[in-house]
Structure formats: structure tokens, C-alpha cells
Amino acid sequence: MNVILLQDVKSLGKKGDTVKVNDGYARNFILPKKLGVEATTKNLNDLKLQKAHEAKRAQEILEEAKAFAKELADKRVELTIKTGEGGRTFGSVSTKEIAAAAKEQLGYDIDKKKMQLSEAIKSPGIFDVPIKLHPKVTGSLKVHVSGQ
Numbered sequence: 001m002n003v004i005l006l007q008d009v010k011s012l013g014k015k016g017d018t019v020k021v022n023d024g025y026a027r028n029f030i031l032p033k034k035l036g037v038e039a040t041t042k043n044l045n046d047l048k049l050q051k052a053h054e055a056k057r058a059q060e061i062l063e064e065a066k067a068f069a070k071e072l073a074d075k076r077v078e079l080t081i082k083t084g085e086g087g088r089t090f091g092s093v094s095t096k097e098i099a100a101a102a103k104e105q106l107g108y109d110i111d112k113k114k115m116q117l118s119e120a121i122k123s124p125g126i127f128d129v130p131i132k133l134h135p136k137v138t139g140s141l142k143v144h145v146s147g148q
Helices: 023-030 041-073 095-105
Strands: 002-005 018-020 036-038 076-081 125-134 137-147
Touching: 002 023, 002 041, 023 036, 041 125, 041 137, 076 095, 095 137
Parallel strands: 076 137
Antiparallel strands: 002 018, 002 036, 125 137
16 A cells, blocks of 8 residues: 655655555554555645645745845944953953844844854954855854944
8 A cells, every 4th residue: 555654654754755555554553643644646636735835935935035145245233342451352242142233223033043153253343244044045244343
């Protein structure tokens, strides 16, 4: 019997796969536990439409991320850091502070975990902070850090 899997089944296949299994295994295990449905023409058609919808939605999310990355490229966030004699700084600017400043100054709610700083900013200047917006899209935000 051919079965369309509704969930991942160990040693059988992933969600959405069409697999051939013994009739008893399908009737006694897969169908009662709602791990899959019989592969009728209607169910196969539904699966095809669902996969097309998921692909379309994934493409829309990718386009939104690309548009947001272009929008971020023109933006700039201003931050101040306390400095002492000779331009020596006290503390550093972290992703948490950059995210808070972006929310306050630009109105963008950017997750601090998506910012990819190799190390905290410890000196005044202009820095490009890469932001992972999508697995395929990385944007960049300019951060201007001035001494106080």
C-alpha cells in the first residue's frame, strides 16, 4: 500500500514523502496514529497543492527579507560610549544595545541574536553590523559610535 506521510517516521521517511509499506503496517500503525494517509489521487493532488503553496510562501518570505536588507543598507544608528583620557573607552557596545537603538531610532524590531558581531564594539567609529535576515539573505546596518 502506498502512504503519504503526514509526519516524519523514523526509518521510513520525512513528512510529505510517498512510501510503499505493507498493508498491515499501514492499517495497524501508520493510519491509526495519523502518521500518514493512503495515497489516493485526491490525497496526492492535495499534497501537490500544499507543496506548491509552501514553495510560494517561502519565496514571498525571501523577497521580503531582500527588500528589508535593501532598506537597512541606507539606515544608520547613533550610539554613544563613555570614554576617558586619550580616547580610552569604558565598556563596549553589544548587540542588545544596537537592537534597542534600532527600535528607538528607526522603529525596526531587530532580534539581537540575528546580529553577527564577531566581538563587541569597544572604540568610537562607524561599523557595519551584519544581520542574518533569512538563511539566504544577510543585511547590513551602519552603527555610528561616538565618544562622550
